Amino acid sequence: MTTPVRITVTGAAGQIGYALLFRLASGEVLGPDVPVRLGLLEIPAATRAAEGVAMELDDCAFPLLDGVDVFDDPRAAFDGTNLALLVGARPRGPGMERGDLLAANGAIFGPQGEAIGAGAADDVRVLVVGNPANTNALITAAHAPDVPRDRFTAMTRLDHNRALTQVARRADVPVGDVRRVTIWGNHSATQYPDVFHAEIAGRPAADVLHVPEDGAGWLTDDFVPTVAKRGAAIIEVRGGSSVASAANAALDHVHDWYRGTPEGDWTSAGVVSDGSYGVPEGLVSSFPVTARDGRFEIVQGLELNAFSRARLDASVAELAAERDTAASLALL
Ligand code: NAX
Numbered sequence: 001m002t003t004p005v006r007i008t009v010t011g012a013a014g015q016i017g018y019a020l021l022f023r024l025a026s027g028e029v030l031g032p033d034v035p036v037r038l039g040l041l042e043i044p045a046a047t048r049a050a051e052g053v054a055m056e057l058d059d060c061a062f063p064l065l066d067g068v069d070v071f072d073d074p075r076a077a078f079d080g081t082n083l084a085l086l087v088g089a090r091p092r093g094p095g096m097e098r099g100d101l102l103a104a105n106g107a108i109f110g111p112q113g114e115a116i117g118a119g120a121a122d123d124v125r126v127l128v129v130g131n132p133a134n135t136n137a138l139i140t141a142a143h144a145p146d147v148p149r150d151r152f153t154a155m156t157r158l159d160h161n162r163a164l165t166q167v168a169r170r171a172d173v174p175v176g177d178v179r180r181v182t183i184w185g186n187h188s189a190t191q192y193p194d195v196f197h198a199e200i201a202g203r204p205a206a207d208v209l210h211v212p213e214d215g216a217g218w219l220t221d222d223f224v225p226t227v228a229k230r231g232a233a234i235i236e237v238r239g240g241s242s243v244a245s246a247a248n249a250a251l252d253h254v255h256d257w258y259r260g261t262p263e264g265d266w267t268s269a270g271v272v273s274d275g276s277y278g279v280p281e282g283l284v285s286s287f288p289v290t291a292r293d294g295r296f297e298i299v300q301g302l303e304l305n306a307f308s309r310a311r312l313d314a315s316v317a318e319l320a321a322e323r324d325t326a327a328s329l330a331l332l
């Protein structure tokens with residue numbers, strides 16, 4: 001057996017953890033010849049539940065699963081890890097302001113970043129799912145200054161997948177016919193799902209869907225709010241937050257990061273900005289990205305019309321405000 005990929009999942013006893021661990025162990029994400037060793041990090045109060053998840057993983061007899069370890073200490077959990085999925089986070093409680101939420105999450109993601117910096121493998125890759133995902137990724141990266149910046153990502157793949165389906169529904173085509181949709185900015189209500197570079201069965205989506213340059217009509221009134229508020233809609237209808245679709249998106253993100261995006265297409269991911277598209281360097285913003293040889297690259301050279309520019313700028317302003325709040329709380 002080749003050396004297993006060590007994967008650490010935080011919040012492993014939570015809902016999303018439960019929906020993604022079994023698929024990671026099955027081989028469908030990293031490949032049918034890639035053994036994995038899973039580390040489950042939880043808070044002490046939830047390690048017993050995580051042990052139960054580990055027992056169930058054992059009971060699946062996955063041939064590629066080298067073993068499962070349960071941790072309540074980040075240093076031990078991230079020691080030697082190749083892939084860190086940071087799912088566990090502090091949800092917004094009643095009356096909690098954005099600063100309170102960032103402070104609570106800073107207390108989680110700061111130490112986890114330090115632990116990644118101290119002990120993770122040289123090739124470590126980090127995906128932050130726990131909200132506020134972009135700024136939690138920024139805080140994590142800030143605490144691991146020796147790890148290359150391109151190893152820290154935040155999940156906007158669920159928004160991306162939601163956008164693909166909304167476009168396909170509108171055009172009445174199979175979702176596989178839709179390519180090159182983009183989520184820009186923050187994983188929040190200000191995110192900008194962009195169809196101006198998208199294609200439907202090889203034709204410009206804006207032509208097929210009759211979207212004017214100023215975004216009036218369906219784009220502004222229906223598409224953007226439907227994608228941006230889909231999480232709230234799921235809570236209202238299902239009676240709980242997105243779980244399986246969120247886990248699926250995390251696995252799509254990991255799959256593409258390791259195994260590449262399809263030729264001629266791209267996906268969306270929160271990555272550390274290099275200044276592309278005027279997004280201030282260092283912010284973790286969603287961009288259109290391709291993946292090759294285990295690296296995400298921001299798609300360059302897309303023209304943004306005035307509508308897209310304004311939407312992107314608004315979401316980036318929110319990211320900058322979150323960064324400033326995090327800095328003022330000494331979380332960076
Ligand atoms: P759950 O509340 O079911 O699970 C969270 C788990 O994290 C709990 O078991 C808890 O004990 C654990 N945890 C808390 N602090 C921890 C720490 N310091 N170390 C390790 N584990 C810790 O939430 P779930 O539904 O699984 O959602 C997890 C996160 O994903 C939430 O922050 C949620 O907001 C976020 N989401 C992000 C999405 C995205 O697109 N980026 C979409 C889905 C989801 O809303």
